Amino acid sequence: MNKTLIKGLAFSALALGIGFTTQQTNADASTAYRTVKTKSYYSTTPAYHAKNATKSVYMWNSTITKKLHNLKNYPKTTWYVQKSVKLTNGKKTGIFYYVENASNSVRGYVWRGYLTKGSLSTATNTNSLTTATSNNSITFNFVDDNTGATVKTAQWIIPNSYLKSGATLKKGVLLKNVLTNLAKVWTGASSVGPDGYDIIDTSGTGQSTLKVGGTLTLKVTAQPTK
Known part of the structure; x- marks a missing residue:
């Protein structure tokens, strides 16, 4: 066969191969996700846990192209x-x-539909206490920041695990005197807050004087839709 013809065919095959590789690379890149909007929660870090601890739910990198962890491996x-x-x-x-987990050793992106509000310990403790009373709970009043309307009113039973050593709950006792960390109030608010809303009142106003059996009003805003 003519050498010139052979070289021409070889070059054409190489060009086709390069073209296919380029198209494949571009196709893979097009599946990567990009950020449209971001909202920070670094000041409050609300607590969540997996809706179904036995279901395979993946934690991803920022472009949702690489699986980092499976939540079913972290059921508690x-x-x-x-x-x-x-x-x-x-x-x-x-x-x-x-x-992130409490020790910051496991982190990544999870679709919000796979998570539910509240720490696992809060959910467990709340379920073990059958009735909220003025001696073991506080009431949260969640108000829409845009309309001023009350979105939800909910009681939060204070887990014994949140108390200082030797402290007991009783109506009228200041929370700052019995809780190991007053920030636990935010954990409680996140666990009983209205679905589809974010707590935006992070100033802590009213926390220092909040008492067992008392009420704390917090501002919320509707989460963006998909």
């Missing part, structure tokens, strides 16, 4: 939201939470 873990991000790949769009 409480996840703390650092930020909420709206991600899109051009075809699909969703809200993901960037979460």
Whole structure:
């Protein structure tokens, strides 16, 4: 066969191969998600846990192209939201939470629909106490920051695990005197807050004077839709 013809065929095959590789690379890159909007929760880090501890739910990297962890391998873990991000790949769009465990050793992005509000210990303790009374709980009044309307009113039973050594709960006792950390109030608010809303009142106003059996009003705003 003519050498010139052979070289021409070889060059054509090489060009086709390069073209296919380039197209494949571009196709893979197009599946990566990009950030549309971000909302920080570093000041409050609300607590969440997996809705179904036995279901395979993956934690991803920031572009949702690499699986980092499977939540079913952490059935007793409480996840703390650092930020909420709206991600899109051009075809699909969703809200993901960037979460970390308590020791910050496991972290990544999880679709918010796979998580439910509240720490695992709070959920367990709340379920073990059958009735909220003025001697073991506080009431949260969640108000829409835009309309001023009350979105939800809920009682939070204070877990014994949150108390200082030797402290007991009783109506009228200042929470700052019995809780190991007053920030636990935010954990409680997150666990009973209205679905589809974010707590934006992070100033801590009223916490220092809040008593067992008392009420704390917090401002909330509706989460962005998908």
